[in-house]
Amino acid sequence: MTEEVTYANLKFENSHELDNITKPEDTKKKEFLPGPSTSSRSCWPVVPILLTLCLALLMALVTLAVLCAISCSAENRQPGKPVFQIPKDYRKQLRDLNMTKNELHANFSNTLQAIGNQLCLEGEKNLKNNGQNCVLCPANWKWEGGDTCYYHSKTTKSWEESHQFCSSQNSTLLLIKEQAKLSLVQKFPRTSYWLGLIFRPQQRIWYWTDNTALTEEQKSWTKQINFLQPCGYVYYSTIYSRTCKEEVYYICEKPAIQLQRGNNHWQEDWFVRPE
Numbered sequence: 397m398t399e400e401v402t403y404a405n406l407k408f409e410n411s412h413e414l415d416n417i418t419k420p421e422d423t424k425k426k427e428f429l430p431g432p433s434t435s436s437r438s439c440w441p442v443v444p445i446l447l448t449l450c451l452a453l454l455m456a457l458v459t460l461a462v463l464c465a466i467s468c469s470a471e472n473r474q475p476g477k478p479v480f481q482i483p484k485d486y487r488k489q490l491r492d493l494n495m496t497k498n499e500l501h502a503n504f505s506n507t508l509q510a511i512g513n514q515l516c517l518e519g520e521k522n523l524k525n526n527g528q529n530c531v532l533c534p535a536n537w538k539w540e541g542g543d544t545c546y547y548h549s550k551t552t553k554s555w556e557e558s559h560q561f562c563s564s565q566n567s568t569l570l571l572i573k574e575q576a577k578l579s580l581v582q583k584f585p586r587t588s589y590w591l592g593l594i595f596r597p598q599q600r601i602w603y604w605t606d607n608t609a610l611t612e613e614q615k616s617w618t619k620q621i622n623f624l625q626p627c628g629y630v631y632y633s634t635i636y637s638r639t640c641k642e643e644v645y646y647i648c649e650k651p652a653i654q655l656q657r658g659n660n661h662w663q664e665d666w667f668v669r670p671e
Contacts, residue, residue: 508655532653539652540580546570547648548584555627558590558646559605567650568592568605572630578617582633590646591635593628595621602628 533545540546547565549558562569569592572578581589592605602610602621610618614635621628621637628637629644638644 530655532655537650540583543652543654544649545652548586549646549648552643552645553590554643555590555594555640558644559592562592562646562648565648565650567648570630570647570649571604571606572617572635573604573608573611573614578630578633581630584647586645588629588631588644590644591628591630593635593637594640595623595626595637597623597626 531539531543533539537545537547547562547567549561553561559569569590570581571592572581593602593610594605595602600623604610617633618628618635618637621635625637625639627640628635630636
């Protein structure tokens, strides 16, 4: 009887101790739980910091290399010279270009001086200039005073043919837009010449070939002009009109080349006068 009771108490105590023992965690379940582990989760904030440090170190290395290059070039260069120098080949090319420019300028000045001495000084009385200026016209063109050269035709042409010839010579048919020009025409050897004057039916008005309209003053120099005979010509001191297909003598005009004598200390030369 006593042995049975002892056995029962012992069994009870053993079972009580087993109940107090903590059960081990189920490691298999934790291995397959979703999400990073605690150790991996703690590493993420370190990555941006490492990248930032790497970039900062790289920038410091680049800056150091640039400073070293500048300091080395400064040590090697001669005093008073800039850090960045133009290569010797480029400097030589610049010197050659400057020399060529000076030579061309000198040749041009000498040529103009020769032209001035030959044509302007010897022909001063004929050209009626003041000894300081000179007017030059192309070959077969005449200077009649002022700043204009004139070409007098030796054959007759229609108005259109005359206009085309003057255009090919970089000039225009005679334009009589001032009273002085009208008086000058009276001294020309022939009596009739085509003018750069034509009637435009679209605008119903007379126009000079430089696209300026016939003014009221200029109309007072005209006589018997009408749109049925749309091309103008001058006869002595009066402007008339006739059909454009008729053949008449013509005069072309263009600006003259003007040379002006200038004094530059000891050097005297000729140069083209700016318009």
